Amino acid sequence: MTIEKLLIDLLPQVSKPTRYMGNEYNSINKDKKNVKVHVALAFPDVYEVGMSHLGIKILYHLLNESKDLYAERVFAPWVDFEDIMRKENLPLFSLESKTPIYKFDFLGFTLQYEMSYTNILNMLELAGIPVISKDRNDNHPFVIAGGPCAYNPEPLADIMDFFVIGEAEDVVLEIMDLYKSFKERGEKRQRFLEEVAQIPGVYVPSLYQVSYNDDGTLMNISPREKGISQRIQKRIIKDMDEVYYPTSFVVPYMDIVHDRAVLEIFRGCTRGCRFCQAGMIYRPVREKSVKRLKELAKDIIASTGYGEISLASLSTSDYSELKQLTEILTDEFRQCQVGLSLPSLRIDAFSLELAKKVQEIKKSGLTFAPEAGTQRLRDVINKGVTMEDLLSSVKDAFISGWNTVKLYFMIGLPTETYEDLKGISDLAYAVVDVYRKVHGHTRGLKVNVSTSTFVPKPFTPFQWEPQITLVEIKERQKYLKSLLRKGKNISYSWHDGKLSLLEAIFSRGDRRLGKVLKIAHDKGCKFDSWSDVFSFDKWVVAFEEAGLNPDFYAYRKRSKDEVFPWDILDAGIDKKFLLRELERSKKALITPDCRIRCHSCGIKALKDGGFYETQNEI
Amino acid sequence: MKLRMKFEKGRPVMFISHLDMMRTFGRALRRADLPVAFTQGFNPRPKITFTPALSVGIVSSSEYMDVELYEEVSVKEVTVRLNRVLPDGLRIIKAGIVDGNTPLSMLNGAMYMVELDLDTLNLQELKNSIKMLSCREEIIVEKTTKSGTKLVNIAPLIYKIDFLDNDSSVRLVMSLSIGQQGSVSPRLVILELEKILAKKIKVLSIQREELFFKSDDNKIILPLNLAEYTSPPDPKSPL
């Protein structure tokens, strides 16, 4: 029986059958006979999460543009369907042609968050592909990965055959070309790995050896053989107007997390918040032009029929012609009732004006992310928001009719004291006071404070810093709870500290963690970011059995000359710049936006000319 | 102008929910670039109405929707343009102008074709069980609603069950109540038959074949009697 037929019997037994059905409008079906390379694009989470992610969609349509390439999608089956698959011996299959994944040429994973790693192992197992790279043979697909977490590839070094570092649009096509010729030549798997390692931006971990110091830190990662590059430089797209961007996006049936058309307006961010990995690894800033965006937007709506289009970037307000762009788009779409949504907007007078105009004011929810409670700590992390800015924006918002405010903070930032935590609470109460001043009462007001725990990330100025301990996380959350409990209009939610701890371990971990992952997976860990499935106890045991100490990874302050697992990569950011930023943070000195002054972060060496023409370096 | 369209929901989309389907049509109408009228106010919605929800997992050759347009477009053009941009498994079969037709919300009956697996059944026993079920005045079942479970008598909701057989298959044609006065799904009827037979019945497929309005004097009115345009069968989406 074909998988297709089997599904008709099996799917009525699962909670959301549309996750596994495929056949969405604009999904692509090709005759496999005419295809030279068959690629499965995988997102290690459920359909509705994976389908909300832009990167995988760009690659899907880009690859399918070529006649002889066929890219299909696959997501992690939810636990109910997994049980059935195991019982019925149904191998993991692709959404489009329902082909077993083990039959593909490539299986490519998007790495968006560390806590999806166990799902990768689980998907490999469900696909019948050996979980460990060296156990695979010529009959297995190449298992590859890319995305932000690939900026520290080492925890997955045992699992992935290779990684793509940086923006994949150009490099995937180079890989496909190489593979076509490799297939024609009929050579061995190992040979392909050696050849693909020659493509800039590709990292083949099995071609490198790792040595450690007595204290457990890295001594070095180096190529096993001559001719393999010492350092892998990230790939970037030079011209955002020229680069491929899809317009016929797949339109899901079910309600997914971000159910709207997505228009990427620029890449990169100039603000330089010191905790933020995205702000560093996606440099330099490159915008699409208003003209190109207008064309794309029209085509996307025409071919998807979405009723909402969302502008995507790290910081929407920083698009240089935002006003013009939003005016053009609202004019364009007024007639056909397409709304515009502007996420990641810095809330200020201008953006409120904008928000009022473009979004039939959804009066629920305005989000502010001051990240830290006091000015001192905001200076430490280089988040350029002041209390005055915030309160005056909040005031404007209240006057305009908003009554729900979300405030995002991080706890455990370097140098944080209880004074700073108190600052979080003070800010929340100050917001309540502003509402009272505007309306004379606090009826209807909701202030939702939420905190996550700071996770030090590679390629940020805080990559040398420890995370606070689990005990300390609980203490600080408890303290905040006690402060915020008294506010009638205030609610407080927090991110599970155990997850933040695991994130901290894997985001800066080394190759040895592969063993932990394997054991955790064998014990049944999966969907760790889903609180109803997550089991911290299993992880604790996994570390014990692997003989690795979690504290070593999460709580250790690194010395300035320590070799990091991700040093093998060149993200275009100079370590000297990161150290400078670390020093400045200790003195609570802010570093202005790159548009005001260039701080010589090193990215100019990657893309000549720099992105802003200022020469006054510090 | 208001249009009524009859459409099929085939295998490729058999697992999408009613809500999914409504969203899908909303987007297809925009792709077709049709002048769909929207509701006023904060959250404008396209003016589309559908027939009562079909249970997930059941295919249908007879669903209906009404769409209001703010400009005149010929029925044929609407149908052709919409069919061009519908996903596999959804297809407009025919369409006409709504003009004093029964409102879709008033439909109270549905006819289902239920195909059963021959191997596991004794035909005579099955026939008897249908007769027994049809004679009963009271068939009490538990129904879970938002407010909890309650007991419902489904006997008056089962209009008629016919039996069709040939060498290769056994099919039941069920006319069942839908809509506000109460509805019963063909699966529930099968469950009751299983109780009488004291064994499992294997269902091969269920298809909704027609929706209708049954008046108090047992007259049957179809939602779309006189279609202005009937679309040619699309080989791309077999049911």
Ligand code: SF4
């Ligand atoms: S504004 Fe700050 S936090 Fe946001 S993307 Fe830029 S650097 Fe990161």
